[in-house]
Amino acid sequence: MIPAEPSSLxxxxxxxxxxxxxxxxILDGFDLGVGIxxxxxxxEARRDAMLAAISPFxxxxxxxxxxxxxxxxxxxxxxxxxxLPAFYIPVLLMLFSLIFxxxxxxxxxxxxxxFWDGGFxxxxxxxxxxxxxxxxxxxxxxxxxxxxxAGGAFAWLAPLPVLTGVGLVFGHAxxxxxxxxxxxxxxxxxxxxxxxxxxAVAVLVVLVLAFVAAVFEPQRIGANLSHRLWGLVxxxxxxxxxxxxxIGVRERRDGMPFAMTVVFFIASFLTLAVLFWPYMIPYxxxxxxxxxxxxxxxxxxxGAGVFVLPVIVIYTAVVYWVFRGKLRHGYGRVGPG
Amino acid sequence: xxxxxxxxxxxxxxxxISFHIIFPAFTIGLAAWLATIEGVRLxxxxxxxxxxxxxxxxxxxxxxxxxxxxxxVMAFQFGTNWSVLSERAGPIQGPLLGYxxxxxxxxxxxxxxxxxxGRDRVPPWFYFFSCCMVSLGTMFxxxxxLCNNSWMQVPLGHAFVDGKIVPDDWWAITTxxxxxxxxxxxxxxxxLTTGMSIIATGAWHMLRDHHLxxxxxxxxxxxxxxxxxxxxxxxxGHLCGLYVHHYQPEKFAAIEARWxxxxxxTEVFLAIPDPWAERNLFPILEVPKLGSFIAxxxxxAKEVGLEAFPPENRPPVxxxxxxxxxxxxxxxxxxxISWIGVVLVWRGRLESARxxxxxxxxxxxxxxxxxxxxxxxxxxxxxxxVVWHILRTEDAISPSLTGGVALFSLIAYVVVYAVIYSFGLxxxxxxxxxGPAAEAEAVSQLPGRPIAAALQGSEP
Numbered sequence: 001m002i003p004a005e006p007s008s009l010x011x012x013x014x015x016x017x018x019x020x021x022x023x024x025x026i027l028d029g030f031d032l033g034v035g036i037x038x039x040x041x042x043x044e045a046r047r048d049a050m051l052a053a054i055s056p057f058x059x060x061x062x063x064x065x066x067x068x069x070x071x072x073x074x075x076x077x078x079x080x081x082x083x084l085p086a087f088y089i090p091v092l093l094m095l096f097s098l099i100f101x102x103x104x105x106x107x108x109x110x111x112x113x114x115f116w117d118g119g120f121x122x123x124x125x126x127x128x129x130x131x132x133x134x135x136x137x138x139x140x141x142x143x144x145x146x147x148x149x150a151g152g153a154f155a156w157l158a159p160l161p162v163l164t165g166v167g168l169v170f171g172h173a174x175x176x177x178x179x180x181x182x183x184x185x186x187x188x189x190x191x192x193x194x195x196x197x198x199x200a201v202a203v204l205v206v207l208v209l210a211f212v213a214a215v216f217e218p219q220r221i222g223a224n225l226s227h228r229l230w231g232l233v234x235x236x237x238x239x240x241x242x243x244x245x246x247i248g249v250r251e252r253r254d255g256m257p258f259a260m261t262v263v264f265f266i267a268s269f270l271t272l273a274v275l276f277w278p279y280m281i282p283y284x285x286x287x288x289x290x291x292x293x294x295x296x297x298x299x300x301x302x303g304a305g306v307f308v309l310p311v312i313v314i315y316t317a318v319v320y321w322v323f324r325g326k327l328r329h330g331y332g333r334v335g336p337g
Numbered sequence: 338x339x340x341x342x343x344x345x346x347x348x349x350x351x352x353x354i355s356f357h358i359i360f361p362a363f364t365i366g367l368a369a370w371l372a373t374i375e376g377v378r379l380x381x382x383x384x385x386x387x388x389x390x391x392x393x394x395x396x397x398x399x400x401x402x403x404x405x406x407x408x409x410v411m412a413f414q415f416g417t418n419w420s421v422l423s424e425r426a427g428p429i430q431g432p433l434l435g436y437x438x439x440x441x442x443x444x445x446x447x448x449x450x451x452x453x454x455g456r457d458r459v460p461p462w463f464y465f466f467s468c469c470m471v472s473l474g475t476m477f478x479x480x481x482x483l484c485n486n487s488w489m490q491v492p493l494g495h496a497f498v499d500g501k502i503v504p505d506d507w508w509a510i511t512t513x514x515x516x517x518x519x520x521x522x523x524x525x526x527x528x529l530t531t532g533m534s535i536i537a538t539g540a541w542h543m544l545r546d547h548h549l550x551x552x553x554x555x556x557x558x559x560x561x562x563x564x565x566x567x568x569x570x571x572x573x574g575h576l577c578g579l580y581v582h583h584y585q586p587e588k589f590a591a592i593e594a595r596w597x598x599x600x601x602x603t604e605v606f607l608a609i610p611d612p613w614a615e616r617n618l619f620p621i622l623e624v625p626k627l628g629s630f631i632a633x634x635x636x637x638a639k640e641v642g643l644e645a646f647p648p649e650n651r652p653p654v655x656x657x658x659x660x661x662x663x664x665x666x667x668x669x670x671x672x673x674i675s676w677i678g679v680v681l682v683w684r685g686r687l688e689s690a691r692x693x694x695x696x697x698x699x700x701x702x703x704x705x706x707x708x709x710x711x712x713x714x715x716x717x718x719x720x721x722x723v724v725w726h727i728l729r730t731e732d733a734i735s736p737s738l739t740g741g742v743a744l745f746s747l748i749a750y751v752v753v754y755a756v757i758y759s760f761g762l763x764x765x766x767x768x769x770x771x772g773p774a775a776e777a778e779a780v781s782q783l784p785g786r787p788i789a790a791a792l793q794g795s796e797p
Binding site: 092 | 406409418429431447498507736757
């Protein structure tokens with residue numbers, strides 16, 4: 001069967017959503033990663049300094065998650081209707097994690113700091129884990145019948161999703177450590193830099209295990225890849241980027257570990273795109289099948305596509321521009337240069 | 338015992354949305370109040386308005402954050418628990434709810450930031466402009482929600498293509514008369530909720546003999562606003578009733594506990610509806626013919642009863658019947674408080690009438706209760722349909738959802754909300770209790786941190 005070609009509006013929306021997911025994973029990735037690194041931070045002063053490096057950014061980063069959910073519901077209601085029940089418990093855990101994380105961020109200055117810091121760590125880790133597990137579950141394929149999810153509530157707890165979940169926890173920790181190196185000077189920078197090789201090795205080990213688990217999966221994994229051997233260039237780039245992370249640490253270049261981790265994430269994301277395309281719900285529902293009627297996509301396009309999306313991009317760019325450079329003068333103050 | 342995922346999901350949705358709606362209702366009103374008071378300050382230059390403004394700004398920031406947190410959860414519920422609804426009605430509901438989220442975000446990213454952090458960094462006229470834009474934004478946000486809900490109540494502007502619901506006329510979906518009645522009804526409800534809170538706070542501080550100039554501003558303005566708005570709200574409520582009567586006669590009959598079709602119809606003010614025997618127990622006040630007049634403006638009109646509808650299509654009676662009466666009762670309390678208060682202000686006796694200040698203080702929850710009961714009337718009265726006469730609630734549930742998982746998530750929501758709420762409400766209570774600061778102080782020095790900014794002032 002040759003799948004129907006998606007309309008240009010559907011292509012616009014699937015590209016916009018893919019872009020938003022990539023931005024979300026990278027941006028919220030580093031602030032979730034800083035939360036994950038709380039587990040190895042020795043004391044409160046360290047945690048204060050770590051939080052200062054993400055405080056102007058983290059809530060804006062989570063806006064992208066809202067953008068993804070809202071665009072998905074509007075432009076691909078069927079995908080929304082399949083994914084959310086398929087990940088019923090992970091979504092629940094993720095929402096609670098993000099709530100506790102957000103609240104913990106604000107309330108820790110009111111006392112019970114250890115309690116809220118614990119909540120910040122657990123929330124960050126669980127949010128990263130369930131997002132990674134969702135990727136693993138997608139690689140295995142999501143059963144759909146009559147336009148609805150047809151699997152169990154715990155299907156996402158198979159070995160492969162668990163490994164991809166753990167992998168994303170380490171991946172986010174790597175982004176977080178790279179961010180701390182890039183945004184700080186002095187002792188915190190050295191502390192974060194010393195942790196990067198360990199985290200990077202953990203990412204590689206988990207990826208190898210996940211690859212083994214994927215080989216044992218009987219589903220259609222790799223069927224797409226065998227027709228698109230050019231797609232193998234992306235895992236290659238990912239491996240080179242990982243080498244760049246180690247080089248950045250050894251050469252003591254502050255921006256390089258973070259930049260190379262970002263390249264690693266982009267290359268991994270494109271690998272998944274090669275695996276999945278043209279399916280939006282692997283491997284049963286294509287982008288064309290899942291797209292909402294044209295009148296819906298048009299209505300969304302003229303407001304959300306032409307206006308809201310650019311505003312969010314500009315807003316994000318302005319925030320990062322205002323708080324560019326190294327963190328100086330303590331909490332929440334990041335001066336230019 | 339067999340756990341019913343439909344019932345548990347309905348309970349979960351009701352729980353989550355009840356705890357959510359409290360905050361938007363409050364913040365829509367607060368944003369308008371802040372814009373008003375800032376405008377007055379600009380015109381008069383009186384510093385007391387600045388202190389009142391800063392006081393309510395902190396409460397606004399906290400309530401806004403609570404509203405955002407609980408609102409994000411709402412949107413995901415459509416997909417997790419009601420995936421058939423999401424899939425079938427998604428082409429219409431998805432964009433409407435999406436635009437609501439986008440509106441809230443644009444607001445938070447831009448003018449809300451100016452309002453919280455920009456007092457000393459922008460010219461006064463621009464600060465006032467930002468307050469107005471935030472107020473407009475909250476109203477616009479609620480517009481999308483009311484479009485969405487009105488479409489579920491009275492679907493219009495759609496077509497069926499291969500059994501799928503597709504939007505046909507967005508203009509009809511967003512601007513039809515029902516939206517033009519229900520949206521103002523909700524906005525007025527929000528204004529009244531906040532108005533009663535402002536009155537109660539003013540009365541509280543006056544009773545404790547604290548912050549008298551600020552308490553006076555809150556009482557005078559609050560009483561005046563509520564006194565003017567409540568008759569308008571009663572009128573829009575009546576218009577809402579007319580559209581229910583016309584488009585949802587089953588719901589109307591349930592609200593009136595009218596079991597049999599009558600001509601002319603009796604109005605039952607208070608009774609205990611007995612759905613098993615299909616009659617009303619202990620009718621306290623029944624007025625013959627008045628039912629026809631209220632519904633149709635005609636003393637002899639025929640009014641349909643629930644018996645005219647097949648049992649499987651009838652809404653429940655007890656909740657709509659009582660919720661509607663409680664809502665109206667709250668409205669009458671607001672009317673009494675505000676009009677008596679205005680008379681007392683007029684005669685210069687407000688501050689010595691401690692009995693009135695106590696009554697005003699205790700009427701603090703009236704607006705919140707009215708909003709909740711109004712929504713219960715509308716939503717429970719819509720049952721057994723989730724989209725009126727198109728999709729039944731029981732058919733809209735996610736097919737993969739089991740009762741056990743639904744029970745787990747319901748308990749989890751209750752626990753998490755209990756924690757979030759107890760912290761959030763404690764901080765809001767502390768802010769309210771502390772009262773306006775003697776000197777206007779900068780709300781925050783922290784960039785981009787609305788909650789922390791608000792909390793700076795919450796130490797008791």
